[in-house]
Amino acid sequence: MAKSKNISDFVIERDQNRCIKCHACVRVCANDVHFKDDATSEVASDDSKCVGCHFCEDLCPTGALVIRKNPSETRENAHWKKEYIYRIVRQAETGGIVLTGMGCDRPYKNYFDHILLNAAQVTNPSIDPLREPMELKTFIGRKIDAVNLDDLNWKTTSIDEIMSGLLELEVPIMFSAMSFGSISLNACKAIAEAAKLCGTYWNTGEGGLHQSLYPYADRAIVQIASGRFGVSSEYLSRAAAVEIKIGQGAKPGIGGHLPGEKVSQEISLTRMIPQGSDAISPAPHHDIYSIEDLRQLIFAIKETVDYKKPVGVKIAAVHNVAPIASGIVRAGADFITIDGVRGGTGAAPVVIRDNVGIPIEIAIAVVDQRLRDEGIRNQISIVAAGGFRTSSDIIKAITLGADAVYIGTSALIALGCHVCQKCYTGKCNWGIATQDPYLTRRLNPEIGTKRLCNLLRAWSLEMKEMLGGMGINAIESLRGNREQLRGIDLSEIELKILGIKHAGESW
Amino acid sequence: MVEIDAGGMYYRLLNEKIKALARSGCKEITVRNVCGQRYIGAGFDFKDLRINLYGTPGNDLGVFINGTEILVNGNVQDGTGNTMNSGRIVVYGDAGDITGHSMRGGEIFIKGNVGYRTGIHMKEYKDMRPVMVIGGTAGEFLGEYMAGGMIIILGLNGGNLIGNYAGTGMHGGTIYIRGKTPDVIFGKEIKIFDLEEKDYKTIMPYLERFANYFDCSLEKIYETKFRKIVPVTHRPYGKIYSY
Incomplete structure (x- = not known):
């Protein structure tokens, strides 16, 4: 049967000529990727544990380590991509929901990469921020909807008070x-x-x-x-x-579970929950x-x-x-x-x-x-x-x-x-x-x-x-001020939704 | 003791008045003709203040409360004691839905019945242990996601003791029910046991207080045996992920 043990996203290349066997990589890796081979006293690595965080690569004093994507490929298939195959293998073994971290890494269209900014030329002057005040505040x-000047007693009420409650x-x-x-x-x-x-x-x-x-x-x-x-x-x-x-x-739309083993003493203090107990955030607020x-x-x-x-x-x-x-x-x-x-x-x-x-x-x-x-x-x-x-x-x-x-x-x-x-x-x-x-x-x-x-x-x-x-x-x-934006390589409906014109359209 | 007539008063003004009195050091405030005003006592941390309410306060009575005792001579609406930290709320009537939502400490005594999702996500922390005693019955989803503290349901006035799905997702705390295990659908995460001597010792002081507040007979309460609903595990969802 297939075993996920053999699946590794990365391969670790160790240049044995450069490696001075300082074992720094062995000591630092939280995933226990590197180890000392007692038989040969060489330093070796278990690729399957590597997450590709590049900590050892950055730390290696002689630059002996390079982390590369595992070149081992399944037969090219636009639909059955490697990650889906391996995910199924993992789930077949564990029966669990596959977790991940950080944001979505799918290649959905990135609209920032299809929007261009304007610049002033001739008809209105551009401003040099090195010499002129520029406000990012x-x-x-x-x-408030309006400031009624008649109501304002400037001795006791100031703009500061009106603006209070704002960040x-x-x-x-x-x-x-x-x-x-x-x-x-x-x-x-x-x-x-x-x-x-x-x-x-x-x-x-x-x-x-x-x-x-x-x-x-x-x-x-x-x-x-x-x-x-x-x-x-x-x-x-x-x-x-x-x-x-x-x-x-x-x-x-989904809740979250901080597993009990992660609820340490300090975390229990700030979350105000018992140590070691699951911290369950229900999907909705039950008063909303x-x-x-x-x-x-x-x-x-x-x-x-x-x-x-x-x-x-x-x-x-x-x-x-x-x-x-x-x-x-x-x-x-x-x-x-x-x-x-x-x-x-x-x-x-x-x-x-x-x-x-x-x-x-x-x-x-x-x-x-x-x-x-x-x-x-x-x-x-x-x-x-x-x-x-x-x-x-x-x-x-x-x-x-x-x-x-x-x-x-x-x-x-x-x-x-x-x-x-x-x-x-x-x-x-x-x-x-x-x-x-x-x-x-x-x-x-x-x-x-x-x-x-x-x-x-x-x-x-x-x-x-x-x-x-x-x-x-x-x-x-x-x-x-969307007049300052122009779309590139966008359809009419996309431009309409973004409320911007296509590149080439003037004001 | 100071009195406020809340008749026809907007909630914000009423709460401002109560807060001003509390800040000036008032120890007992009586508010009459309360009619639907929300958020009374919101976030109060006046430890030795007592507020007597006559009428029907609105939603979120005593929300975020941290100290202070609120006595209500009437019914209360939804969200009473929402995310309460400490203090006491005593209601001489019925309470609506999500009473004691996410309560972390303090005590709630209700003379009558409570609505749905009572005590949802109640939790305990260090020496803080929230307690809720209900004289009547409770609606569905009692103690959902409950993570600590205790809820005692007495069912003194008949009716269906609790609704379906009690203890769904429960992973801490205890629900004590007086009488036979009702014929309802319980959450998957719980088990029901008879009480041991030490359990009776745990609930006794609260039952005594309940009997005192509402002038009912402690003997009558003890005439019927209690059972307790407890979670099977503190980690109900520990095994659903693949790492």
């Missing part, structure tokens, strides 16, 4: 929900500190707020998910904003079966925080996303987070991750349009999430209508992640998606913070260049 929350972002990029549990405390610290230093926000995910992260709570968006883990009045009052998590791009019920939870939170903090709702981008978003505005939310099909996760069934939901580009366009059509766009901020790889993806998302974006995977890549998609095993060699103290020590939070700040700085500079090129000096003027 963004406010998240419900904007103020120096860059329109926030760190997406990644719980302590899905990632290590060192990774959480790096992200939280970076958010504080860069004037943006981080998100606790549904794992509660660890005590050592309290100093960053004023920059934290705390999540309330169906399991209500770690949710208390104190949790709500410490935070800058609250996000009700209905769904997630990587696993729309309708938009009216959602309104009830939004206002229960607002009552608890004295209406002083924005309350948002996070949903996965699904087919009916526009009307749902409209309902969320009418339910009283201050911001809506939409997570596209490429949104990441620590663990999700691969069939769900790869087959459920719609791309974020399309979701932003249809939600922004729907809310504009209904005259309620000002009542809510749209935060987009789901696979932003570069600053140009973000600029395009904002031009399609998002107020700000969440980044998760790209932040983790800045911390060392090589997107091997094995987060769910808890054996992350980079010290990110693991709770093993031997592994988490590899992630230095101070260095991590610096790298994240560098990333945000680099993307800010790039975004300012792109803005200046379009002759625009504030991100606010680009928001929903």
